[in-house]
Amino acid sequence: MYVLTDGxxxxxxxxxxxxxxxxxxxxxxLKTMGIKPIMLxxxxxxxxxxxxxxxxLEDYFAEVLQDQKSREDYRGAATRAxxxxxxxxxxxxx
Numbered sequence: 001m002y003v004l005t006d007g008x009x010x011x012x013x014x015x016x017x018x019x020x021x022x023x024x025x026x027x028x029x030l031k032t033m034g035i036k037p038i039m040l041x042x043x044x045x046x047x048x049x050x051x052x053x054x055x056x057l058e059d060y061f062a063e064v065l066q067d068q069k070s071r072e073d074y075r076g077a078a079t080r081a082x083x084x085x086x087x088x089x090x091x092x093x094x
Contacts, residue, residue, distance in 0.1 A: 017047055019054055027055045040064050 003011040030037045039060040041048050048062035 017043065017051060019051060023055055027057065031056075042066065 001013045001015060002009045003013065027037050036059070037055075037057055039048065039052055039055075039057050041051070041060065041062055042064055043051070043062055045062040048060050052058075052060040
């Protein structure tokens, strides 16, 4: 982000996502239980790709709006990722 005074840039502010400390352990535990975690996020694709890579997630959906997170196509992807039929896969946060 840029700080402007009278339309002239005078400073810049960097912003970054911070992955919660417990997220790495949560992903690891899910994997050891045979669950393939996926991420649904409203973040832009490059940010989502970075976070997924940091967490060791193979699959993610980026630029998903809040009201889209319960859509059937994402629930289906979560069910396939978990390998279980009929699993209720609502939105989850990592």
